[in-house]
Amino acid sequence: MMWLSANESEALNLSLSVAARSLLLSLPLALGLAWLLTRKQFFGRTMLDAVVHLPLVLPPVVVGYILLLLFGARGPIGGWLERVFGIELIFTRNGAALATAVMSFPLMVRAMRISLENVDRGLEDAARTLGAGAFDRFASITFPLMLPGVLAGAITAFSAALGEFGAVITFVSNIPGETRTLPLALYTALQTPGGDSEAARLAILSCALGLAGLLLSEWFARRVRRMLGR
Amino acid sequence: MLSVSAKKRRGAFLLDAQFDLPTPGVVALFGRSGSGKTTLVNVIAGLLQADSGRVALDDRVLLDTASRLHVPPEKRRIGYVFQDARLFPHLRVEANLRYALKRAAVAPFVGMDRVVELLDLEALMGRRTHQLSGGERQRVAIGRALLSQPSLLLLDEPLASLDASRREEVLPYLESLRDQLAIPMVYVSHDFDEVLRLATYLVLMEAGKTIAQGNLSEMGLHPKVRAIIGADSVGAIVEGTVLGTDSSSALTRVQVGRGELKVQCGKAAPGTRLRVQLLARDLIVAIEPPRHLSVRNSLPGVITSVTDDVHDSDLIAIDIGGGILIMARVTKAATDELGLAAGKPVWTLVKTASLRPHVI
Numbered sequence: 001m002m003w004l005s006a007n008e009s010e011a012l013n014l015s016l017s018v019a020a021r022s023l024l025l026s027l028p029l030a031l032g033l034a035w036l037l038t039r040k041q042f043f044g045r046t047m048l049d050a051v052v053h054l055p056l057v058l059p060p061v062v063v064g065y066i067l068l069l070l071f072g073a074r075g076p077i078g079g080w081l082e083r084v085f086g087i088e089l090i091f092t093r094n095g096a097a098l099a100t101a102v103m104s105f106p107l108m109v110r111a112m113r114i115s116l117e118n119v120d121r122g123l124e125d126a127a128r129t130l131g132a133g134a135f136d137r138f139a140s141i142t143f144p145l146m147l148p149g150v151l152a153g154a155i156t157a158f159s160a161a162l163g164e165f166g167a168v169i170t171f172v173s174n175i176p177g178e179t180r181t182l183p184l185a186l187y188t189a190l191q192t193p194g195g196d197s198e199a200a201r202l203a204i205l206s207c208a209l210g211l212a213g214l215l216l217s218e219w220f221a222r223r224v225r226r227m228l229g230r
Numbered sequence: 231m232l233s234v235s236a237k238k239r240r241g242a243f244l245l246d247a248q249f250d251l252p253t254p255g256v257v258a259l260f261g262r263s264g265s266g267k268t269t270l271v272n273v274i275a276g277l278l279q280a281d282s283g284r285v286a287l288d289d290r291v292l293l294d295t296a297s298r299l300h301v302p303p304e305k306r307r308i309g310y311v312f313q314d315a316r317l318f319p320h321l322r323v324e325a326n327l328r329y330a331l332k333r334a335a336v337a338p339f340v341g342m343d344r345v346v347e348l349l350d351l352e353a354l355m356g357r358r359t360h361q362l363s364g365g366e367r368q369r370v371a372i373g374r375a376l377l378s379q380p381s382l383l384l385l386d387e388p389l390a391s392l393d394a395s396r397r398e399e400v401l402p403y404l405e406s407l408r409d410q411l412a413i414p415m416v417y418v419s420h421d422f423d424e425v426l427r428l429a430t431y432l433v434l435m436e437a438g439k440t441i442a443q444g445n446l447s448e449m450g451l452h453p454k455v456r457a458i459i460g461a462d463s464v465g466a467i468v469e470g471t472v473l474g475t476d477s478s479s480a481l482t483r484v485q486v487g488r489g490e491l492k493v494q495c496g497k498a499a500p501g502t503r504l505r506v507q508l509l510a511r512d513l514i515v516a517i518e519p520p521r522h523l524s525v526r527n528s529l530p531g532v533i534t535s536v537t538d539d540v541h542d543s544d545l546i547a548i549d550i551g552g553g554i555l556i557m558a559r560v561t562k563a564a565t566d567e568l569g570l571a572a573g574k575p576v577w578t579l580v581k582t583a584s585l586r587p588h589v590i
Binding site for chain 1: 275277302303304305306307308309310312314316318319320329330333334335358360374375378
């Protein structure tokens, strides 16, 4: 984009790329977890629920620190991922995506749970009597009916992922072109003498992105509601 | 033959049901609300797990707790029309119908065209489900259940959420379904008029138990059935054969027992079987052959019993031949004055205008 400097458009592109990866990672997991928490009764359900929501109440720095311990080069999971799959998380955009995924995870699970709770189980029973097996029912009835919630959750989580700061900087540091996303670039600009105007432009950009995300999600929810006649 | 026996405890409520339905046929599960009709239907469909029991349709065993056999609902081939239709809101009418057809386990014997014609759905196909009226929703739901190619159709009060005129809009479709497709049906209702028009067999439920069952004409006289339908609706349901049409009056002559009834029934051909409800409150009893009356119908018979009824009156049971019993309500004063008692020959009078015949 012409009115952005090279640094700024790099930060914007990186933010979008990180948020997209984060979404790709968290969407299926959140769907599975929302299903588990809404539909299944099992030992430790309340505990699991609490752990999922932990990033909402923890300082992001703490989340970043825990990720560092678990997914760092010598951490139990990080070491294994590197040995077996050659995936490096620390100081990479994939690591940034993991950090933002963890932070926005509760938002997504919440949105999906609410939409799943609103799906009429009677419709699933009806599909059952018409010959639809378990996976068929989920794919043809449950998922389409919870789709508005899933998409609203995804858009919100994506917007939040664009702006994650604390967990990202703690886990993967602030490396230009690799982990310096919009908020990190904004922070850097503020720390740099004469970076005021760049900081202002980045702040405006962040506001615009966030606003667009929220409006998009609202527009979409309304459209679907009209389609379903609610 | 559909044979069902099931026990299921739910808190203080105990379902304890047993019935056999000759197939094809329409069995009405009849009883007050809360008597366990829906619970029983859910057990038949497999949506509810019975504590113990057995469900078999012809030679297919669907549930047998003794041998731990439980065919899941999606494999039972049982169509279910729910009281609240349960159309899929994200699909248009046509897609709702295709949903069932696509998942049918057997080669279709009821095709899309047939269902659309039978239930008159052509104009609705492109609509969204929330654009349908209550009656239209139920018609689509019935069509959808049929297209799953069911070997049994369960209808759980499909008309209960509709007002009287909407009900009248759907009932004829159910009748033609019964007449044109040989699918056995279980019809849940607490409305005796619906039962009268659709069912051949009635299972009476009370507090979770099936307390009586039999052909509709026998069951219409059951004291518990009478208690549910109320004194004004008490009466016998008699079946008869159309003899012909009276050319001067355009009334249809129907042979019932040893007598003959004239009913208003436009188009019935001779030989057609009709069902007529003779309400106890509409019948007049005479002890000699009546003359000089406007009443068109007089059935000779013999009193078989006299029992106490509501409002200082008696219920007189009369055998009109061919094993057919009818009921007339008369005041106790009339019983005394006419000397009505078991064994006495009488003539029963009824106005043609108060008879509502239904083709069986």
